[in-house]
Amino acid sequence: MEVTVTINGQAVSADVEARTLLVHYIRDTAGLTGTNVGCDTSSCGACTVHLNGEAVKSCTMLAVQADGQDVTTIEGLAPSADEMHPMQEAFMQCHALQCGYCTPGMVMASVSLLDENPNPSEAEVREGLEGNLCRCTGYHNIVKAVLTASGATEGMPA
Amino acid sequence: MIPVAFDYQRADSAEAALAALAEHGDEAKLLAGGHSLLPMMKLRLAYPTVLVDIGRLNDLSYVRDGGDHVAIGALTRHRDIEIDPMIAEHAPLLARATANVGDPQVRHRGTLGGSLAHADAAADHPSALLALGGSVVVRSADAERVIDAGDLFTGFLESALEPTEMITEIRIPKHTGAGWSFQKFNRRAQDWAIVGVSAQQVNGHAQVALVNMHPTPVRATAVEEALANGASAADAAALAAEGMEPSSDLNASVEYRQHLARVLVGRALTDAGIA
């Protein structure tokens, strides 16, 4: 069936099977491979993108459910080719990644978190990222990055 | 993992969805948030031949004052329930249980109607509905009926809904200012409850329901009756596993679940101000 999803501001149309998952539509049809598949069972958050501005797990949605909707992926976050989104900048400054596999989903979840709660406490950041797993960093620097992006790093041990 | 192929129909009204269910019977499944159904379809534990997408029925996403109750549209997403001021005032137990469901991404997609229709004993909403004494409004192409929470959950992942029926609204009696508690024991923030408890004070007595302690979501009747007969909260909580048939799995043995139920019901009663 014909599906049109606006991904990072650009309409992407394709004739796909109804059972096509959104994450496969993003990666294979739109060719945007920044969004990763980790667990494929709704647990790890590596596939997190924004649907109409809210973080969702794209391995647990059908592409047809996003038909006619707006999707933002990690590729669409930065304002321009030579400028990073403040959350990406904070992840870089705080060394919030090691292998980087979880990072696209982690950044998308973090941006959504600050949209809903612009001044979270450290505990709120930790809880707000409960849907994203990282096997490398131990989370400490990820939490620090999100607090940095929110403008609050006071009290955060180095 | 990719589901078995199916026919996809997007309903643009409740009537259209009900007509599709009437036509296809148990070959068809409604798709709301998809956060129980799609994982099951990916694992090929479910393989409907027709999927009727009700996810865009925005007129079934609402929270309204129904006089003595709060009326919640079946398609209301978990996130919207979590932050709704009317629910916070009249049924804070539902807001807290909802805030404990999965993670933010799950709560952006999952719906209250979907969660109740799925009738999972391990899920948080059914216990809140039971403790709050709520009900669901159910429609088919030619009829409408109201099912009390106590009659909704009939077996393992089974509800009293017919394949041609759809939940359109959830009704929660107002419990303004009354004591309540939601307890969820799990190992990581995102996880399902190993055991959970919803407790609500209603006119001086307690309504208590358990998560993951029985094949169905269930009221802790032994606890409630003991309290009604004058037992202390501690003595009543000791009866939390009476009549329950919990399962044993990777997270917990039967005995450990029974222990957790007693401890968590004790905490819930104290927290809800039931002495």
Ligand SMILES: Cc1cc2nc3c(=O)[nH]c(=O)nc-3n(C[C@H](O)[C@H](O)[C@H](O)COP(=O)(O)OP(=O)(O)OC[C@H]3O[C@@H](n4cnc5c(N)ncnc54)[C@H](O)[C@@H]3O)c2cc1C
């Ligand atoms: C990673 C993850 C973690 C989760 N953790 C928890 C948790 O901790 N606690 C918890 O309680 N839940 C948890 N859930 C489940 C979540 O709450 C689901 O959203 C919910 O169970 C189903 O709602 P849905 O709208 O997604 O329904 P769907 O998946 O769309 O549908 C579920 C079932 O209900 C039927 N249905 C849907 N809507 C209706 C309706 N209006 N009338 C009749 N039938 C209908 C469907 O046909 C299907 O059979 C989790 C899910 C995931 C993916």
Ligand code: FES
């Ligand atoms: S790949 Fe989607 S949650 Fe892990």
Ligand code: FES
């Ligand atoms: S940086 Fe490797 S999984 Fe997070």
